[in-house]
Amino acid sequence: MRADIQEILLDEEALEKRVSELGAKISEEYDGMNPILIGILKGSGIFLSDLMRKITIPMEIDFLKASSYGSSAQSSGVVQLENDLSVDVRGRTIILVEDIVDTGNTLKYLLERFASLGAVEVKVCSLLNKAGRREQNVVADYIGFEIPDAFVVGYGLDFAQKYRNLPYIGILKKEIYQYRPKK
Incomplete structure (x- = not known):
């Protein structure tokens, strides 16, 4: 798999350090509360x-x-909800945990959905933010890293269900994900 990676963007040490910082910040800001962290599968696992x-x-x-x-x-722009929550979010504080905010299509859909379900507050914690690709006006409240407009995999992020198990985040070589018609 390493041969498919153009460049390691974020190594294990950088990821561990930043995740610790995010955890400390959330702990401080939500002290005395009992938020629900909602992971958006599969990438945020x-x-x-x-x-x-x-x-x-x-x-x-x-x-x-x-x-x-x-x-x-590429994002289709149409959000598909394949499985739903097992808890009632009415009157609760939610922190959506995303692997990456890219176009913002999924995040916009989820923010609107949780507001309609009666959540008191919905915040977003995203490991990665790719602001240059934004199609929707959404903002993450907690951001691990700002990244360039590159196709990244690893640490839960995938391409066609592969590369999630890489312990770092790397830029995938274009020839791996670019469509090439058969001749």
Whole structure:
């Protein structure tokens, strides 16, 4: 898999340091509360696991699966909700945990959905922010790293369900994800 990576953008040490900082900040800002961390599957799984171990206050977790990418390298713009929450969010504080905010399509959909379900507050904690690709006017409240407009994989992020298990975040070589018609 390493041969498919053009460049390691964020190594294990940088990820661990920043996740610890985010956990400390969330712990401080939500002291005395019991927020629900909601991981957006599948990409946020590793990030959420590491983040919640750095949070020192009571909290709950849940997951949902939503995507606008499918197996493509480009967002379709249409958000698909494949599985939903197992908890009632009415009157609760939610922290959506995302692997990356890119176009903002998924995030906009989820923010509107949780507001309609009666959540008191919905904040967003995203490991990565790719502001240059934004199609929707959404902002993450907690951001791990600003990254360039490159296709990244690793630490939970994938291309066609591969590369999630890389312990770092790397830029995938273009020839791996670019469509080439058969001759």
